[in-house]
Amino acid sequence: MLVSALMILFAIILGIIGTFLYRHQQRPFLLFNPIDNLPLQELLRIGGLALILMAIIAFVVAWTHVLILIGLILLLGCLSTTAILLGLAHFLP
Numbered sequence: 001m002l003v004s005a006l007m008i009l010f011a012i013i014l015g016i017i018g019t020f021l022y023r024h025q026q027r028p029f030l031l032f033n034p035i036d037n038l039p040l041q042e043l044l045r046i047g048g049l050a051l052i053l054m055a056i057i058a059f060v061v062a063w064t065h066v067l068i069l070i071g072l073i074l075l076l077g078c079l080s081t082t083a084i085l086l087g088l089a090h091f092l093p
Contacts, residue, residue, distance in 0.1 A: 022048025
């Protein structure tokens with residue numbers, strides 16, 4: 001039961017990060033200015049949608065209580081978030 005609750009919390013965090021990235025395609029945030037940078041816009045769009053999709057899948061998997069799927073989604077979520085953050089680090093001034 002605790003694993004499912006933590007998985008739902010993980011899904012909420014993924015959804016928040018994904019929504020934040022997707023909504024900031026056309027406005028500056030932190031040190032980034034995606035208005036003038038098309039590759040950065042593309043990274044934000046694809047990364048945001050990927051994290052939102054991962055959050056939806058995590059919600060579904062949390063209700064199934066299948067530990068293999070929970071572990072797989074946790075691994076994929078961590079790897080995709082890390083990849084997006086490394087991609088954003090490429091655009092630092």
